[in-house]
Amino acid sequence: MGSPMALNLIKAGCDVIVWNRTKSKCDPLISLGAKYSSSPEEVAANCDVTFAMLADPESAIDVACGKNGAVSGMGPGKGYVDVSTVDVATSKLINEHIKARGALFLEAPVSGSKKPAEDGQLIFLTAGDRSLYELVSPLLDILGKSRFYLGKVGNGAAMKLVVNMIMGSMMASFSEGILLSKKVGLDPSVLVEVVSQGPISAPMYSLKGPSMVKSQYPTAFPLKHQQKDLRLALGLAESVSQSTPIAAAANELYKVAKSYGLSDEDFSAVIEALKAKSQDTA
Numbered sequence: 001m002g003s004p005m006a007l008n009l010i011k012a013g014c015d016v017i018v019w020n021r022t023k024s025k026c027d028p029l030i031s032l033g034a035k036y037s038s039s040p041e042e043v044a045a046n047c048d049v050t051f052a053m054l055a056d057p058e059s060a061i062d063v064a065c066g067k068n069g070a071v072s073g074m075g076p077g078k079g080y081v082d083v084s085t086v087d088v089a090t091s092k093l094i095n096e097h098i099k100a101r102g103a104l105f106l107e108a109p110v111s112g113s114k115k116p117a118e119d120g121q122l123i124f125l126t127a128g129d130r131s132l133y134e135l136v137s138p139l140l141d142i143l144g145k146s147r148f149y150l151g152k153v154g155n156g157a158a159m160k161l162v163v164n165m166i167m168g169s170m171m172a173s174f175s176e177g178i179l180l181s182k183k184v185g186l187d188p189s190v191l192v193e194v195v196s197q198g199p200i201s202a203p204m205y206s207l208k209g210p211s212m213v214k215s216q217y218p219t220a221f222p223l224k225h226q227q228k229d230l231r232l233a234l235g236l237a238e239s240v241s242q243s244t245p246i247a248a249a250a251n252e253l254y255k256v257a258k259s260y261g262l263s264d265e266d267f268s269a270v271i272e273a274l275k276a277k278s279q280d281t282a
């Protein structure tokens, strides 16, 4: 997600400096005009605004607050925009570290996957310093099609987790439907078509359904990240004593899929966990 977003900033004429743990992934961006810095600290020291796109809470905290992390390069007049999907506590922690340096913080997780990232069609769910939100809005408009400002730090993370909790459950349910239709002698491709024309139609079903029927899962949103988001959403629900039994059941299914080695496949590969379960009980 970070690469296509950086690429769109380069294409728009922004002066972009990049860092990634695996440096080779920066090479295509460098060849297109990005400069490279050897640590997150150096990026932050050399930039007015630093964007971070990391896998999970642990890596987001490490890259921001760890040794040679971005926080060490921050100071008054600078801003840190974390677009990773993390939990509320992680976002608040990073905010505190950034604030302690006299800089501004905005959480801005995104809805939309690889293709929307490439096409500059992401949806930003932002919260934190309003002045930083206003400052980076022209950049968010290069990267996305819409942006929401949701108030205090944590609200962006929470909104993103609620959205992805719904998405993970929807995909699990869709998977059950595809397999049930096939088992009772229906053509699952026709099911996908029927769903696409009715009240439960969703772009996700139309996009992923045809390849799921063919047992193909080209990765847009890695399954391991969907399971991470369900895990974090369940934590969010527990923090306010909200019952989420459907999401809890879906989370178990994604955990099974991970145990089958499907972590780096698209999250639609969760259907494979159900196939395996049917064989277990046959």
Ligand SMILES: NC(=O)C1=CN([C@@H]2O[C@H](COP(=O)(O)OP(=O)(O)OC[C@H]3O[C@@H](n4cnc5c(N)ncnc54)[C@H](OP(=O)(O)O)[C@@H]3O)[C@@H](O)[C@H]2O)C=CC1
Residues within 6 Å of the ligand: 001, 002, 020, 021, 022, 023, 025, 053, 054, 055, 056, 058, 059, 062, 063, 083, 084, 085, 086, 110, 111, 112, 113, 114, 220, 221, 222, 225, 226
């Ligand atoms: N893919 C999607 O459709 C979407 C993803 N998201 C969210 O965006 C984030 C990134 O997703 P995506 O790009 O798909 O994920 P990837 O797994 O492709 O990329 C993860 C990035 O995090 C880095 N990283 C992981 N662990 C560490 C660590 N310990 N220290 C430093 N860097 C680390 C990786 O570096 P390296 O290259 O060295 O491994 C890589 O740059 C996630 O939070 C995800 O939930 C949000 C919306 C859509």
Ligand SMILES: O=CCCC(=O)O
Residues within 6 Å of the ligand: 085, 110, 111, 112, 113, 164, 221
């Ligand atoms: O977090 C990933 C979301 C993927 C999507 O919105 O299609």
